[in-house]
Amino acid sequence: MLRSSYQKGERKLQKSFIKKTRVRLWMAVALLIAGLAWGTTYAAAPKVKIKVWTMNRHDAEYMTAMVNQFNKQNKDNIEIVYQIFTDNYQQTLDLAYATGEAPDVFMDATGVYEKRLPAGDLAALDSYLTPAFKKRFGNGAFLDGINMEKGSIYSLPAIGTTPRLIYNKSIFKRAGIKSPPRTVAEMARDAKLISTKLSKEGIFGYAQNFKNPTQALSRSVDYIMMRSGGVREGYDFKTGKFDFTGYKPILQAYKEIFSSNGAFPGCESLDIDPLRTQFAAGKIGMYISWTHSEPGVYQNQFPTKEAWDMAPLPTIRGVKGSNRINLAGRFWLMNSKTKSPKDAWKVMEFLYSDSLLGGYYERGLGLVMVPSAVKKAKKPETVQKWPAIQFDKHDKIWPNIPLNVRPEGKDMYQVFAEIIFGATDLDRGLADLNARYNQAFDKAVSEHKSTRIVYPNFNPAEPGKVFQK
Incomplete structure (x- = not known):
């Protein structure tokens, strides 16, 4: 009888212990949740x-x-x-x-x-x-x-994107110019005319961002050359050699602009955004830049009330090639x-x-x-x-020129800029580029760092035909 009473008491204590333990566990969980709710946080993984x-x-x-x-x-x-x-x-x-x-x-x-x-x-x-x-x-x-x-x-x-001539229609009208230039000779003539008539008001004919010659000339002179039926970045796909001779009339026109007060003063040190601020203020007649960027620039970055437009790039003597996209x-x-x-x-x-x-x-x-x-x-x-x-x-779309051609000395854009600003003779500068670029190209090919690309029937008016199998 005594043992039976003890067993009953033991079972009662066990049940009480289990019940209390469950209560404590639930309380602990509740406290944990409450702690989290009140701001206890753990460090998130770094992004x-x-x-x-x-x-x-x-x-x-x-x-x-x-x-x-x-x-x-x-x-x-x-x-x-x-x-x-x-x-x-x-x-x-x-x-x-x-x-x-x-x-x-x-x-x-x-x-x-x-x-x-x-x-x-x-x-x-x-x-x-x-x-x-x-x-x-x-x-x-x-x-x-x-x-x-x-x-x-x-x-x-x-x-x-591809370059276009960006021009101020009001300035052209004031200078008596009826339409944007179709040739580089007309571009030089119009730039000088604008400066002659309006420079007293701080308005000049042409500008380009020459602080960085590569950015300035790779969007202008290069594309004028291709549209005129010439080479891309000096490379002739028909012969598989570099030949800068064809740039002569383009550089002559630019040289005329910059030696005759036809250009905005200080272009040698002008970046593209300062150029744009002057264009937005109605102080520049024309310049060359990309189709993808300029509308956004003058709507958002440098809002302007000037009446401006885009036109196809001028050429040497008519469109005989194409604009590279x-x-x-x-x-x-x-x-x-x-x-x-x-x-x-x-x-x-x-x-x-x-x-x-x-x-x-x-x-x-x-x-x-x-x-x-x-x-x-x-x-x-x-x-x-x-x-x-x-x-x-x-x-x-144009094919790429050979890769990894690095001539010693100044690159084509630096030499072009020197020719335009009168620091280097035109004929000697182009001849020097021909020699140095072909020497560097031959060396790169012999060292298997570059490949000579030749399309004997290449047509600059239809450059995409080289991709057709």
């Missing part, structure tokens, strides 16, 4: 920062807003660090690569792809590209020598040395998305070349205001 560089400032307002939205909404814990380098972009990129500080993703520009690809600095994108993603870009979007090399894709089309197959590039390639690609996907590119097109920030984005977008107002902004029958 993966992907550095993106661009040289475009005209689209800064739109792109910054889109990047901020991505940074807030993406679920991959990525933060884009978006940086703009309008002036000296190529040199800044060179320095960044030399010091191990290159961006993860960066915009292509004159000479960037051609320099970085043979150096092994660009990541191939093939492993990231799904059939559905590639289909968005349409037929003929991937071309050897444009955005492909030895079967690998290194970039994708996005925004196409710049960035036709390339826009964004990925650093092969990025520490976060998968995250960098997710940023590339965002930059090439229909939502971003569609908005870009609708706002008139550039001519988007991705069919899936354009199909969903409204026609931009810029096309109605400035019809010449659209690509025409003379705007074509």
